[in-house]
Amino acid sequence: MTDMVFEDAARCMAELGHPHRLQIFQLLIKAGDGGLSVGEIQRDLGIPKSTLAHHIAQLLAAGLMTQEREGRVQRCRIAAGRAKAFVTFFVTDCCEGLPGVELAI
Numbered sequence: 001m002t003d004m005v006f007e008d009a010a011r012c013m014a015e016l017g018h019p020h021r022l023q024i025f026q027l028l029i030k031a032g033d034g035g036l037s038v039g040e041i042q043r044d045l046g047i048p049k050s051t052l053a054h055h056i057a058q059l060l061a062a063g064l065m066t067q068e069r070e071g072r073v074q075r076c077r078i079a080a081g082r083a084k085a086f087v088t089f090f091v092t093d094c095c096e097g098l099p100g101v102e103l104a105i
Helices: 006-016 019-034 038-045 049-061 080-094
Strands: 065-070 073-078
Touching: 006 019, 006 049, 006 080, 019 038, 019 049, 019 065, 019 073, 038 049, 038 073, 049 065
Parallel strands: none
Antiparallel strands: 065 073
């Protein structure tokens, strides 16, 4: 069993259950270590800054991403350890042994 407990996994699932938050999560994974600025995420999603700020706050609170200021830019990055723990928990711990499905991470 991974280090993630059911309550943590449920929180991650709840936050990723919104399409915009799932898109942000995916964008940050694809961006890798360099992350993306808030402006870059906003351009990709085409949503208002206030709406994006709300979604980012939810992902930060769930521990799925980090944010740091670089001069005038807010840089967002995936919280790799937490994201990996969630995916591992969901795929391996919850779904391992699903008949007819072979899962690999």
